[in-house]
Amino acid sequence: MNYKETGFRALYKHFVAFMLKDNLRQCIENYPDADKANCILTCGYIDREAGLTMEVLCAGYKNGDDFSFFDQNKEHRVILRVGSVEEDEFYRFDDSDGRLQKKYADKIEILKDYEASEEVEETRKMEFLDKLRHEHYPDDVMVYLTREGLNPEGCWVRIIGLGDHFIMGTLLNEPDQDFGYHEGEKIAFFVQKTEDDQIICFSNMTPSRKLKAEDLEDGTLLKEAVSIFNKERNEEHFINILEFLRDSYVWIPCNAVMSEADMARFEQAMKDAGDDLSAMVGEEFTTNDKVRLVPDILQNGDNFFFPVFSSKEEMGEYGEHFSKVQKHILEVIPMARNSEKNVAGIVLNAFSESFILDAELFDMIENMKSRLE
Incomplete structure (x- = not known):
């Protein structure tokens, strides 16, 4: 069988032997026992810029149905683009015992640089x-x-x-x-x-109807778009959410963080109040330094998400514990992208009818055309 008959699945992440052609002999002359070889052992991987590629692991010898594979050359590398071997017959090895994986581990380690998401x-x-x-x-x-x-x-x-x-x-x-x-x-x-x-x-790519800023002002249109999409997940409804979101201001729950000096002053004020903390109710505390507002981050399993809401009311009881800041989504995306947590995306209205904007879509939202008139 050959590549044109089987497609990439027969080569990708598999150990495959090709019979040695004259144009390859010079390429493997630095490999151990190349002078005895009549075949080569390769492992297939995908170079996203150059296409399906075969990493040459070693020279080998085919005798009837039996194959012998020689040692690898750790200092020298040879690769074959699939176009150069697409019509050549190949032999695939399942390596169920892991013998090849272990013997050529150094060569295979190189291929980790080409792993995709x-x-x-x-x-x-x-x-x-x-x-x-x-x-x-x-x-x-x-x-x-x-x-x-x-x-x-x-x-x-x-x-x-x-x-x-x-x-x-x-x-x-x-x-x-x-x-x-x-x-x-x-x-x-x-x-x-x-x-x-x-x-x-x-x-x-048919443009949607134009919007006015006031159409998106209270977040209702965005919320309704999510509800419609969750009932019928099709392309039109999905694109509507992205386009509404592209032009929307959203609310972010934030923790207020004082400077160390201001925090020390606040803690001293609490100590001075002694056991009667109720005496502090209604008292004003003025900070000397700027208060930082740090966005909250939600966790679901192993993934972290940057929460935003179409309106303050959508936060519900959760929002009572935070300061609330309104920002345009194009300001929010860099905040999420630069978060200390490696967020998987932005979650809209996490505690009601939610929608997750995957991190892979951040660039797309930023590059979308505005629907505002």
């Missing part, structure tokens, strides 16, 4: 995307851009993230028509089955 890795398991993938770049898929008044146009998009019902990617080429998005920009796209059971990826 968990979300991208998850999309590599999606076999329904295989017919849409670039034959040499498995993370690049054909996406059809649509917009009212224009013809659908296929563009290559490199997958960068995964949402509940959508995939995030970067446009790799400039569309011929004016869809409002350009090469290098991030888009969300969706997978759909056509009437004839064909799988396609598409991104609807």
Whole structure:
């Protein structure tokens, strides 16, 4: 079997032997026992910029159905892009006993530098995307851009993230028509089955209706958009949330943090009050230094989230313990991105009908066009 028959899954993260061609002999001349070799052992990985690639682990010898593999060269590296071996017959080894993994551990360790995010890795398991993938770049898929008044146009998009019902990617080429998005920009796209059971990826770029600032002022429109999306999770409702959020001011729960000097003064005032702390009720305490407002961070399992709310009322009892600050979402995103916690995203209205803006979507929101008139 060869690559054109099997696709990337047969090579990716597998140990694979190729028979040694004349043009490869010079490449492995520094490998141990290369003069005895008639094959090479490789391990497949994905270089997102260069495509599916085979790391040459060692030279080997095939005798009938038996293979012998020699030692690795730790100082020398040879790689093969899949295009150079796509028509060559290969032999795959499952390495169930871990023998190859252990013997060539130094070479395999190098491949960790090419590991993708968990979300991208998850999309590599999606076999329904295989017919849409670039034959040499498995993370690049054909996406059809649509917009009212224009013809659908296929563009290559490199997958960068995964949402509940959508995939995030970067446009790799400039569309011929004016869809409002350009090469290098991030888009969300969706997978759909056509009437004839064909799988396609598409991104609807038809502009939504314009808004006025007052439409978003009390947060009701954003809250309603989340409610609609949670009832029917489709592309149109998802994009509506992102577009409303792009132009919204949201409320952030914050802890007030005084300077050490002011905190010492406050603690002394409490000591002076003795056992009768009720005497301090109604008293004013003026700080000498600026009070820092530190946003609260929520945790769900191993993930941290930056909470925001469409209105102060949406915080409920939770909000009673915090100072509240209103900021535009484009100011909030850098705060979340630079949080001491490595947040997985921004959660909107965490304690009612919530919506999570994954961190992978931050760039997309920042690059979206405003709907405000």
